[in-house]
Amino acid sequence: MLNVADLRSKFPILQNKIVLSSCSQSAISLDVLNAMEEYKESLLLHGMAWDLWMEKVENSKKEFAKLIHCDPKEVAVLSSVSDSISSILHALDLKGKEVCLTEMDFPCIGHAILAQQIKKEFNVTYIPHHNYTINSDIYEQFVHKNTALTCIPHVSYYNGFKQDLKKIAEIVHENGSLLFVDAYQSAGSIDINVKEMGIDFLAAGMQKYLLGVPGISFLYINHELAETLEPATTGWFGQAKPFDFNLFDLEYAESAQRFNTGTPPVMNAYVANAALLMINSIGMPAIEAYLNELSSFAIEQAKELELPIMSPSSPAMKGPNTAFYVENAHIIEEKMKQEGFIVSARQDVIRMAPHLYNTKDDLKEAIHLFKKLR
Ligand SMILES: Cc1ncc(COP(=O)(O)O)c(C=O)c1O
Structure with a gap:
């Protein structure tokens, strides 16, 4: 209670x-307001506080991992859900394959898919809604052996319609497809267990039910899957040893952390950490x-x-x-x-x-x- x-x-x-x-x-x-102050203090007191800042980013990631029941190394820190889906699409081999999304997805999912469709030569299928709901059984009709990726919102931004992730994951996997879940409208309001639900990718930002601010988003990728992927959208924080300053080789970081890009959104991580701590403690x-x-x-x-x-x-x-x-x-x-x-x-x-x-x-x-x- x-x-x-x-x-x-x-x-x-x-x-x-x-x-x-x-x-x-x-x-x-x-x-959250205190966390904003804390960041300000770090600038005023220390000028530069990389160790402290990186610790906050790491802690915010750990709290998100706790929220969705996964290992922290299965979480990348990005700026938005749009970045997350774009990055996943870049990393997948999609030539000649199909990508499915639903008519109830947030538009950024459609934009990211459409923007890569022609260059990566894949087909796009929209799974229709009926009166702004989707019966899970309909996925049987639309997801098939050539569907490389199936993108769904956990909860609709428009009307709050909620999908049965476990059931959809089963259908998607039976057909050899991967499941990307946009959980921006559910994280913080619905208990999510990515392992029990069988989710491959899940993205959520902090601004909505996670009680934070925009500018930071977490991307979960199942460990075994992440290890097989080589992100094309990347940066030094996605490397195994960013502080080696190696300009000549690519050595991706372990697990989902290879999907990190540049310097993380530090101030937003202060906020995320404070907000997630509150949610996880309740x-x-x-x-x-x-x-x-x-x-x-x-x-x-x-x-x-x-x-x-x-x-x-x-x-x-x-x-x-x-x-x-x-x-x-x-x-x-x-x-x-x-x-x-x-x-x-x-x-x-x-x-x-x-x-x-x-x-x-x-x-x-x-x-x-x-x-x-x-
Ligand atoms: C379900 C859902 N996905 C994605 C977004 C947009 O996310 P971002 O701005 O982080 O790309 C929103 C924003 O309202 C949303 O409700």
């Missing part, structure tokens, strides 16, 4: 705003259970007030985000902001995405205000 009142006191913005935007930018904790099972409760409550409220939602109406099929249909979503987002409610507009929906610091009252008030303004 979460101590929500205690958690709320750690997020200063909640004193005057209701923040329901974890699918875009979550509220920032005192721990534990994902308790966070996920609480967010499921809030998610069910939002669906009940929508039904009671007869508000159309674009999210699945079964809480078991979704993450915390509930997407309320409205034509002029961006205008409503702005109007709600003026009233002190931070929600997030996308296309034709207002997304209300609570986190561990929200209450049912937050949702109730926001949903009633939304009904009044739409």
Whole structure:
């Protein structure tokens, strides 16, 4: 059970705003604000503090590894999910093969795939959604022996629809394909175990349910698989011995760390470390259970007030985000902001995405205000 009142006191913005935007930018904790200060101090006090900075990057990576239940060496530190998928595509032999993605992926996955399609000479297949959900069985129809890579979002950025990763991984592997999971909308809200779920690649940034800021993203690659890959997007931090300053040879670092590129985003790693420490110390099972409760409550409220939602109406099929249909979503987002409610507009929906610091009252008030303004 979460101590929500205690958690709320750690997020200063909640004193005057209701923040329901974890699918875009979550509220920032005192721990994170202190971590920003700590980085500033390192510059003011030491001028240059490489050992300390690298330790923070390493620690943030360890915390992410703990979150998704893998070994830290199976995690690379990059700047964005876009970088992560681009880098994976560069590293794979795709000539004459097929890459699948879903119609519910975040656009950056499509962009990265389309940008490499012609040069690398592979075919692209979009797995369709039906009413903004995808039945896992449909993967049997689309993934086949020539599919080198299958890209899916764990949870949809648009409506919070959640996929069964374990089941999809089984179908993908039966067909000899690899599974790339974009977990940006699930990490920090759903307990992920990459080993139990059988995931090959998983990427997630810090800005959403991981309670951090943009500019840092973690890329998990299963160890055995990572050892077979030679990244073409690389840099000195992806090398076994970066501080040998060897200009003439390539010697990739162990495991997924070979997917590191240049100097890591140090300041963001300070933030990531603090935010992940908070999440890991509470534990994902308790966070996920609480967010499921809030998610069910939002669906009940929508039904009671007869508000159309674009999210699945079964809480078991979704993450915390509930997407309320409205034509002029961006205008409503702005109007709600003026009233002190931070929600997030996308296309034709207002997304209300609570986190561990929200209450049912937050949702109730926001949903009633939304009904009044739409
Ligand atoms: C599911 C998902 N993937 C990827 C992104 C974009 O990630 P990045 O900006 O790190 O490339 C977002 C951002 O909203 C997202 O929701």
